[in-house]
Amino acid sequence: MMTTRILEGLGRLYVGLLLAFLYLPIIIMALMSFNASPFYQLPFEWTTEWYASLWQNDQLISATWNSLEIAVITTIVSVVLGSAASLALYRYEFRGKKLLQALLFPPIAIPWLITGTAMLIFFFGVGIGRGLFAILLGHVALALPYVIVVVSARLQTFAPELEEAARSLGANQWQVTNRVALPWIMPGVIAGGLFAFAVSFDQFVVSYFLSTPGQTTLPVEIYAAIRKGFTPEINAVSTIIIVVSMALMLLTARFFKFGGEK
Amino acid sequence: MAAQTASRSGLKSALPLLAPAYLWLTVAIFLPLSAMVFFSFMTELPLSGKPWAFTLGNYAAFFSQSLYLTLLLASLRLGLEVTLWCIVIGYPAAYVLAKVLKGRSREAIFLLVILPFWSNGLVRIFSWAMVLREGGILDTALNAVLPFKINIDLMYSYPAVIIGLVHSYVPYMVLTCYLTLQAIDDSLIEAGRSLGASRLQVLKRVIIPLSMPGLVAGAALIFVPVVGSFMEPRILGGRTGTFYGTIIEDQFVAVFNWPLGAALSFILLAVVLVILAIASPVLKRAA
Numbered sequence: 215m216m217t218t219r220i221l222e223g224l225g226r227l228y229v230g231l232l233l234a235f236l237y238l239p240i241i242i243m244a245l246m247s248f249n250a251s252p253f254y255q256l257p258f259e260w261t262t263e264w265y266a267s268l269w270q271n272d273q274l275i276s277a278t279w280n281s282l283e284i285a286v287i288t289t290i291v292s293v294v295l296g297s298a299a300s301l302a303l304y305r306y307e308f309r310g311k312k313l314l315q316a317l318l319f320p321p322i323a324i325p326w327l328i329t330g331t332a333m334l335i336f337f338f339g340v341g342i343g344r345g346l347f348a349i350l351l352g353h354v355a356l357a358l359p360y361v362i363v364v365v366s367a368r369l370q371t372f373a374p375e376l377e378e379a380a381r382s383l384g385a386n387q388w389q390v391t392n393r394v395a396l397p398w399i400m401p402g403v404i405a406g407g408l409f410a411f412a413v414s415f416d417q418f419v420v421s422y423f424l425s426t427p428g429q430t431t432l433p434v435e436i437y438a439a440i441r442k443g444f445t446p447e448i449n450a451v452s453t454i455i456i457v458v459s460m461a462l463m464l465l466t467a468r469f470f471k472f473g474g475e476k
Numbered sequence: 477m478a479a480q481t482a483s484r485s486g487l488k489s490a491l492p493l494l495a496p497a498y499l500w501l502t503v504a505i506f507l508p509l510s511a512m513v514f515f516s517f518m519t520e521l522p523l524s525g526k527p528w529a530f531t532l533g534n535y536a537a538f539f540s541q542s543l544y545l546t547l548l549l550a551s552l553r554l555g556l557e558v559t560l561w562c563i564v565i566g567y568p569a570a571y572v573l574a575k576v577l578k579g580r581s582r583e584a585i586f587l588l589v590i591l592p593f594w595s596n597g598l599v600r601i602f603s604w605a606m607v608l609r610e611g612g613i614l615d616t617a618l619n620a621v622l623p624f625k626i627n628i629d630l631m632y633s634y635p636a637v638i639i640g641l642v643h644s645y646v647p648y649m650v651l652t653c654y655l656t657l658q659a660i661d662d663s664l665i666e667a668g669r670s671l672g673a674s675r676l677q678v679l680k681r682v683i684i685p686l687s688m689p690g691l692v693a694g695a696a697l698i699f700v701p702v703v704g705s706f707m708e709p710r711i712l713g714g715r716t717g718t719f720y721g722t723i724i725e726d727q728f729v730a731v732f733n734w735p736l737g738a739a740l741s742f743i744l745l746a747v748v749l750v751i752l753a754i755a756s757p758v759l760k761r762a763a
Binding site: 295298310416448 | 486487489490491493494496497498500501503504505506507508509511512515521565566568569571572573576577585587588589591592594595596597598599600602603604605606607613643646647650675696700701703704705706707710711721724725728729734737738741744745748752
C-alpha cells in the first residue's frame with residue numbers, strides 16, 4: 215500500500231511537470247509582452263507599450279480582420295454543409311457510404327504542407343489563383359471533416375425512434391429535421407463550429423501557400439515578422455491569439471466531451 | 477436500427493444533403509491532390525505560357541541528387557525521434573490521468589493537457605525562441621542558480637527543433653493513450669497483481685499490450701506531420717533546420733520550381749501513405 219501511495223504521488227508530480235513543460239514557454243512569452251525591454255532583458259519592467267503599438271500596425275490589423283472574416287465564414291459554411299452531410303450519413307443506407315466516410319480522413323491525415331502546395335498548384339491552374347478567396351476555399355475543406363466527425367459522434371447518441379415517432383404523428387420531413395433532429399445535435403453542431411473556427415483561425419500552412427502580399431492572414435503575417443526578427447509586438451499579438459484560442463477551446467469543451475468519461 | 481434506415485430510400489434522398497460538402501472537398505482537396513500528381517510529371521507549368529512536356533525528370537532529380545534523399549531520411553529520423561520522445565513523455569502522463577487521477581481533477585487536468593494543441597502552433601513554437609536563445613530565460617535562470625558560468629544557446633540547433641516539436645505534439649500522444657488506457661478494466665490489473673505478478677510484469681504483459689492501439693494511433697498522428705514540418709525547423713533550427721519539408725517550401729515560395737516541388741510533395745505523400753497503411757491494421761483493431 216505504501217509503495218502505491220508513493221508511486222501515485224510521483225505520478226501526480228510527473229503530470230505537474232508535464233503541464234509546466236507545456237505552459238511555461240507560453241507564460242514566459244505572455245510576461246515578456248509586458249516587459250519594457252525590447253530585447254527581453256531582465257529585470258522586468260511593466261509596460262503596455264507593445265500592445266499600444268499594435269494598434270498602429272496597419273498590416274497586422276488588416277491581417278487580423280482577414281483572419282476573423284475567413285474564420286467566421288468558414289465556420290458558417292462548414293457547419294451548414296457538414297451538418298447536412300452528417301445527417302445524410304446517419305439517416306440513409308446506400309452503396310459507397312463506407313467510402314464517403316473513409317474519404318474524410320485524408321484531409322485530416324495528410325500533412326498540411328502537401329495539401330497546401332497541392333491547392334496552390336490547382337487553384338493557380340484553374341484560374342482561382344491565390345488570395346483571400348482561395349484561402350477560404352481551403353479552410354472550409356480543412357474544417358469540414360472535423361465538423362462531420364464531431365456532429366456524427368453526437369448523432370450516434372440519437373435514437374431514430376424519435377424521428378419515427380414524429381413522422382407517425384404527422385410531421386413532414388422538414389419538421390422532423392427542424393424540431394427533432396436539429397435540437398438534439400445542437401451541442402455537436404456548436405462544438406463542430408468552434409472546431410472549425412479554431413482550425414481556420416489558427417491555420418498557418420495552407421494560408422501561407424495561398425496568400426499574396428496584400429491578402430494574407432494573421433499567422434502568415436506573424437511568420438513573416440518572426441523571420442525578419444523578433445519584436446515585442448509579435449509577443450503581444452501572439453499572447454492575444456493564445457488567450458483567444460484557449461478561451462475558445464474551453465468553450466468547446468463545455469459542449470463536447472473529449473475524454474469519454476466513465 | 478440499420479434495417480430501419482435501410483428500408484428508407486438510400487442514395488437519392490442522401491444526395492442533396494451530401495453533395496455540397498463532398499463537392500467542396502473534391503474541389504479543394506481531391507482535385508488539387510490529383511493535379512499535384514499530374515504536374516509532377518511536367519517540365520513546366522502549362523499556365524506560364526512556356527512550352528511544356530511530360531517528363532520523369534522531377535523524379536529522376538530526387539533519385540540522382542543525394543541531397544533530396546538525405547533530407548528525406550533526415551526528416552524521417554526527426555519524425556522518429558520526436559515520436560519516441562512523445563511516447564516517453566506522454567505515455568506515463570496518460571497512465572496517471574487514466575488510472576490515478578479521478579473525477580473533476582482528472583477532467584480539469586486532461587483539458588489542460590490538450591488545450592495547448594488547439595492554440596496556434598506557430599505562436600507556441602515562437603514562444604520557445606524566447607526561452608532557448610542565449611541570454612534567454614533558460615540561460616538566465618540556470619546562471620542564476622548555478623555557481624559557475626555556462627552559456628545556454630540552444631536556439632538554431634537540432635535539439636531546439638526537437639524540443640519545439642515534442643512540445644507541439646505530445647498532447648496527441650497523451651490523448652490517444654489516455655483513451656485506450658481508460659478503457660482497460662481495473663479488475664484485469666488487480667487480477668494480475670493478485671496472481672503474483674510484479675508491477676513491471678503487469679505493465680509489460682497487460683497494460684502496454686492493451687493500450688497498443690492508442691500508442692500506434694498517437695505515433696501515426698505525430699510522425700506524419702513531423703516528417704512534413706517546415707515552419708518549426710525554420711524558426712527554431714535556423715541554418716541547421718534544413719529538412720525535407722523546408723526544401724518543398726523553397727520550391728514553391730523561393731525557387732519557383734513547382735513541378736519539382738509537386739514531385740517532392742508526392743514522394744512525401746507516398747511515404748506517408750505507406751506508414752499509415754502499416755499502422756492501419758492496429759488502428760482497425762482499436763475501432
